[in-house]
Amino acid sequence: MRAEHPPVPTLIRTPKVSTLVAAWNEGSQIEAHLRSFLELTYPDIELILCAGGTDETYVRALRYxxxxxxxxxxxxxxxxxxxxxxxxxxxxxxxxxxTDADCLFDDEALTRLLAPLVNEGEQVATGSSRLLDEQMEQILPRHLWAAEMVSDAHRSTISDGLLGRNAALTRNAIAHIGGLNYQAPTGTDYQLAKRLLQIGLTIRFVRESVVSTGYPETFITYQRKQSRWLRNLLIYGPVYEAWKDVAATRRTLAIGLGMLLLPVVGLRLRPVLLLWFLLLSHGMLARLRYASFSTRLSGHPVPAMLFAAIPALTMADVVVWSMPLLDLIDSARRSRW
Incomplete structure (x- = not known):
């Protein structure tokens, strides 16, 4: 059964909204992004886009x-x-x-996200995201979205982080953290959230505010994105005394490394190999549940090939979880985007 969302709230007023987007080498997505912005019906909104790269992102954006x-x-x-x-x-x-340059603007998502700020006096709100329509039948994007949907389903309405591709905050909130001129080679979203929390602000999670965005389609893209996120938690978590984030990340890395090493140990100790197989089976069953859950919640059937790919996808997750260790050791890769 597809999840039913509450009615779209009516905003009691429509304050001016400034949309900020950084776009680097987003030439293949930037025009769809801009067209979707121009199709918004919100009465008072502007887009400030900082665009560049080697693929004519800036040139294409200038047309709009x-x-x-x-x-x-x-x-x-x-x-x-x-x-x-x-x-x-x-x-x-x-x-x-x-939001991000590979996202598509949506009136409903925007209205739902603004409602806590406009109608309830909140200072910060964040939402969620979904696959682009053309990615619904692709195995890796659908796998990643399914896991994300399960995670979002367990989140409360008060969040300890924000999604940089779907977040809104007041100018007053930005002023109280000293603006955006702080160093963040990576972890822009993470650091922003922690700075807001440090001054006592609450981040509202609006699960019904969902923007369409591109999810990784290749293992390399997935690996780099996930490694960057895990590295951010390890590097910046201690800076903001977010020890729960650090501990959770260390557990993830330990699971990834352990699942890679157990089969090697199991070549000499058969009980260890059996343990590895049981853990791997548990991981595969969890991913099957995620896929089924995403179908029920979204109403979009999972591509049949995804089920056949579950063993490979599970091992891909394991490898990705262990890779940040190599990135942290190599100083040249530590702050790689």
């Missing part, structure tokens, strides 16, 4: 510059955090909306 779209050029090596800080300099809205 106009009264509601400001395009500035992102320089090589500038990074996402500095790009967003530059966008903020052009923003004139009371509320700042953060």
């Amino acid at each position: 510059a106009g009264p509601h779209v400001t395009v500035i050029e992102q320089q090589p090596g500038e990074g996402k955090q500095r790009a967003l800080a530059r966008c903020l300099e052009y923003a004139t809205g009371e509320i700042v909306y953060l």
